[in-house]
Amino acid sequence: xxxxxxxxxxxxxxxxxxxxxxxxxxxxxxxxxxxxxxxxxxxxxxxxxxxxxxxxxxxxxxxxxxxxxxxxxxxxxxxxxxxxxxxxxxxxxxxxxxxxxxxx
Amino acid sequence: xxxxxxxxxxxxxxxxxxxxxxxxxxxxxxxxxxxxxxxxxxxxxxxxxxxxxxxxxxxxxxxxxxxxxxxxxxxxxxxxxxxxxxxxxxxxxxxxxxxxxxxxxxxxxxxxxxxxxxxxxxxxxxxxxxxxxxxxxxxxxxxxxxxxxxxxxxxxxxxxxxxxxxxxxxxxxxxxxxxxxxxxxxxxxxxxxxxxxxxxxxxxxxxxxxxxxxxxxxxxxxxxxxxxxxxxxxxxxxxxxxxxxxxxxxxxxxxxxxxxxxxxxxxxxxxxxxxxxxxxxxxxxxxxxxxxxxxxxxxxxxxxxxxxxxxxxxxxxxxxxxxxxxxxxxxxxxxxxxxxxxxxxxxxxxxxxxxxxxxxxxxxxxxxxxxxxxxxxxxxxxxxxxxxxxxxxxxxxxxxxxxxxxxxxxxxxxxxxxxxxxxxx
Numbered sequence: 087x088x089x090x091x092x093x094x095x096x097x098x099x100x101x102x103x104x105x106x107x108x109x110x111x112x113x114x115x116x117x118x119x120x121x122x123x124x125x126x127x128x129x130x131x132x133x134x135x136x137x138x139x140x141x142x143x144x145x146x147x148x149x150x151x152x153x154x155x156x157x158x159x160x161x162x163x164x165x166x167x168x169x170x171x172x173x174x175x176x177x178x179x180x181x182x183x184x185x186x187x188x189x190x
Numbered sequence: 191x192x193x194x195x196x197x198x199x200x201x202x203x204x205x206x207x208x209x210x211x212x213x214x215x216x217x218x219x220x221x222x223x224x225x226x227x228x229x230x231x232x233x234x235x236x237x238x239x240x241x242x243x244x245x246x247x248x249x250x251x252x253x254x255x256x257x258x259x260x261x262x263x264x265x266x267x268x269x270x271x272x273x274x275x276x277x278x279x280x281x282x283x284x285x286x287x288x289x290x291x292x293x294x295x296x297x298x299x300x301x302x303x304x305x306x307x308x309x310x311x312x313x314x315x316x317x318x319x320x321x322x323x324x325x326x327x328x329x330x331x332x333x334x335x336x337x338x339x340x341x342x343x344x345x346x347x348x349x350x351x352x353x354x355x356x357x358x359x360x361x362x363x364x365x366x367x368x369x370x371x372x373x374x375x376x377x378x379x380x381x382x383x384x385x386x387x388x389x390x391x392x393x394x395x396x397x398x399x400x401x402x403x404x405x406x407x408x409x410x411x412x413x414x415x416x417x418x419x420x421x422x423x424x425x426x427x428x429x430x431x432x433x434x435x436x437x438x439x440x441x442x443x444x445x446x447x448x449x450x451x452x453x454x455x456x457x458x459x460x461x462x463x464x465x466x467x468x469x470x471x472x473x474x475x476x477x478x479x480x481x482x483x484x485x486x487x488x489x490x491x492x493x494x495x496x497x498x499x500x501x502x503x504x505x506x507x508x509x510x511x512x513x514x515x516x517x518x519x520x521x522x523x524x525x526x527x528x529x530x531x532x533x534x535x536x537x538x539x540x541x542x543x544x545x546x547x548x549x550x551x552x553x554x555x556x557x558x559x560x561x562x563x564x565x566x567x568x569x570x571x572x573x574x575x576x577x578x579x580x581x582x583x584x585x586x587x588x589x590x591x592x593x594x595x596x597x598x599x600x601x602x603x604x605x606x607x608x609x610x611x612x613x614x615x
Binding site: 092093095096099103106128131132134135136138139140141143146150153 | 499500502503505506509512513516546548574575576595596597599600
């Protein structure tokens, strides 16, 4: 079998990344649930950059909102802010699951 | 062969009349474990620091040597912090004997390595030798920038430690450049001393040029396995060092490129004014020679270092680079400290650097690399998802370009790489 081309490797990497998205979003939800704000911010930051780069702009934007909201709260969100951030993460997870099912 | 002052770390049999005794507890904390080096000037011991639970090296001078030597060495080392220079931890007094507590550097001294290679009939590779000279010149440039001259640069005072670390040791003869009287006192290791150091006739402002000379001699020895000058007495060596024609490294090692042979000859010029004017100048020229060796030895592949703590981004960036240059040599790592280490080991053509790294951030990495004066040898490009305007401006000042993570990144990066490295026909 010939070696895959760079284009094939890119397509494979994008598919693998898409498949991993629900777990990434779920991880952020779990970090928020236990108040690990710094961890959640870092994970959202990574997702913001990588989702955008792999061409999943809506998810990248959702992750960016989570990151910015956490930063705005000084990594100490009050109950109201935490609820709003939690809602944004749930939206991100829905989008991640849609992508993993083959959405673009 | 005159190797001058004692080597600092190689294990040696215990001396019967040491300044300190094996097992002795020095200053209530340092338990003497072994003798690392012993000579006319003093002794170096390995000791266990009980409080901090670590191995250290303890240095003492013999009673007939002025304790000032030790104080000067300690103060000089305290003023310098660089991975290529042995670190000082403390200075103390025990039984009225002053001692210096130094970092215990494990490894092999360069003179041992030269001897071993010689015994096996092997010599250092050109790139290997150039890398060592660059590393020593780098450390020496820090010493010179601190206003000091080492005055005893020689293979025995260079340690090759794990992690490709090259460490300049034994600052026992160190002096400030401005100490005119000190520089006129003749001290050092004859083979490596410049002619003016042998006579004590140093011109004002030229104190550090003796170190450049010694580095040239060291380079000659590294490449040929032999010392360039015959003689054991200062007068004989002075004649050998000033007699024309001077020995050329290519007489013994024809594969050494002319540019490197010329540089070593320039470093060993009898007149201090004809040498590179300090370790920084020598370093710059050595780096140029080193870069040239790489390109002349093999058709060089375009090399890229990708630094991002997100594995998905490392994958994407690696593949984008390969889209532009399929045979690119890509190294991908996840933290800033490893990035600095990697660049020190080998300068890539392109460094793609995430700004938001877990240990030291991308801007700090750029600041550290700036000290290496990479110039045009390496293009640094920050790749960030959240760079502020202030970040971008600071990066611009550091000569770093910025790309944004997002859907346009692939096109931006492929375009940039293709402009750097046009596709081969």
